[in-house]
Amino acid sequence: MSFLKGNVLIGQSGGPTCVINQSLVGIVETAIGVDAVDRILGARHGIAGVLAEDFIDLGRESKETLEAVAITPCAALRSVRMKPTREQCEMALDVFQKHNIRYFFYIGGNDTAETAHILNEIAVEKSYDVRLFHVPKTIDNDLRVTDHCPGFGSAAKFVASAFMGDNQDNRSLPGIKIDVVMGRHAGWLTAASLLAREHADDGPHLIYVPEVDFSIEGFLGDVERMYKQHGRCLIAVSEGIHGPGGEPIITSGEVDSHGNMQLSGSGALGDFLSAKVKEGLGKGLRVRADTFGYLQRSFAGYFSETDASEARECGRKAMTVALAGDRQHGSIFMAREDADVYRIGYEVTELRNVAKETRDMEAHFLKGNCDIDEKFLDYVRPLVGKMPTAARLSDFPL
């Protein structure tokens, strides 16, 4: 336990989630009234706000406002997609010194952890005493080390509920339906569509994730087979699917400063696949495509309670560990206990273990080229919590 007195600064970065503000509030509430903490500041728009010294005073927010913000989706501090240069990171450290920032928390994904990692390296070089922590969030669930990521459970619940409803829709008015799900590198969120399958003939009948190479020919064969079997076909497709060389199926050409191609915010992939099905299997077929888009990460009023409380706890843990001072920096992660009952422990790992690289779904969760193994249900169910159910008539004959 080493005492370090100064100001706390918090930023949020990358694509929002429905529970990202739980982590923010978890940090703030843990910092309130602590001797070592002078002021609790927020940087608007993450690292961009740090560089611009665009700070707000979070310590003056009422308990009521904080709780209301906690259940509001998306970054209350506002977010940013910006990979700072080395020079900008050095400038950020100057800002830290100028404002006596001794505790910095950056809530985000692997790119955010990378920025925190670089900031920490510079702080060590400059011998500036600041405790730097990354708090995980991403609906993609693709961070390394952690069992799962805050934000994923709520998005998974949204996706599973959407597929549960769309399966009923597709059963009402049969046809071929393609649903495109977020997930740039990893198929975790797309795989959550498996939760919608209750009866043997329920969709999604096909699930495509980026962990398996995709080919149009294989896809058309799969669709034809399922359509013959069920008279309909509901398909879950990750936006990140790609060919054997890693080449995208279609490309918008728009790239952000981390080198990430724009995948979401367009119906192009779904429409492309839809056209391919009509072309390959018959113009007369009823083929539709929906792209779930930003609703998966932002829909108001529908989230996983487990996800919300875990996101809160990750924020609390970050502040607690920072205050303790046994570690100068790190990334919070969740470890699942190996027990019959779902239980999570909150731990800290090195920033470099989480920075930059992402985590694919493990091979044992995959089933062939176009399905997910039922083992995945044991993994994902506790994260999503209570799901709606879909009932059928018994279809009693006369």
Place this chain on the structure above:
Amino acid sequence: MSFLKGNVLIGQSGGPTCVINQSLVGIVETAIGVDAVDRILGARHGIAGVLAEDFIDLGRESKETLEAVAITPCAALRSVRMKPTREQCEMALDVFQKHNIRYFFYIGGNDTAETAHILNEIAVEKSYDVRLFHVPKTIDNDLRVTDHCPGFGSAAKFVASAFMGDNQDNRSLPGIKIDVVMGRHAGWLTAASLLAREHADDGPHLIYVPEVDFSIEGFLGDVERMYKQHGRCLIAVSEGIHGPGGEPIITSGEVDSHGNMQLSGSGALGDFLSAKVKEGLGKGLRVRADTFGYLQRSFAGYFSETDASEARECGRKAMTVALAGDRQHGSIFMAREDADVYRIGYEVTELRNVAKETRDMEAHFLKGNCDIDEKFLDYVRPLVGKMPTAARLSDFPL
């Protein structure tokens, strides 16, 4: 009160809603144990199931199954998009006679009411004694006579919650965001996005409905103005927007048997508008488009309680009126009492008053070319019921 003994037949038709099974269960539960009712049958896939004599026995379903089905989205009897020919309608009457169908209920929209209307005309000509009722449902809310339609409240809640979340997303990562909402002829569902606006600078900043002619030039001017004012712009667009001559903005060319063009199940309109914005206002702008698609009518586990209980009551009313026998046929509608407290009465109107034609939003709900009047909130709030709230930080300066 005239006694007519025989079998009950129920069908569901058109695009599903989240509460369409409430109406089904409302009919069934009211028919159970009634002297005049021999058997309660369901036709699978609506009129197609009638013609194929594809019937199931609903009277044998347990109370538990019926209640579970009631809260499951989409047509449990399965649906159909089919405008029967005159000959097919005559065949359907033959099937009624063969199976001693004396009560027929067809749950659907204006096209469904049209089919019920024709069936009734033929029954009168043939002097076949059958009581024929249309039970309203449509997320589009575009049926005539009724104050609003079962299915609309839940879809409006979904759309409003999606916009509430997406407004936070757009505030987190500013840019121009286009969201395409269902609604072929009328803008009711798109207008429900207004519920997401809490603060003066909240989106949707622009709302386009089919009741107002749309032009790309006007649209680009509106977007530029809002983007300058707010540094971001969230836009609600109805899928049914069209030019001054009624010509669609883009067209898929796919038409159903009622002559309706395919609008949903594609991201094409959103992507087209998105490309136009980049082309007209600057390639460097961050422009995204989402098309909410079938989630609006099928999402599991998120519905309006008011909508669910009204849909149930419409089903009950239909069976009650049919049994009473004062009317041989009709369409159930909801009349809103002119009172401070929201209260609904259930009434019956002639089938021809609801058949075929749709109802646009009244002019007093519109505000200029690209907005909805706040008066609409009084209309829509009770239908949607409890909404989530979106809270902001106070942004206290240092």
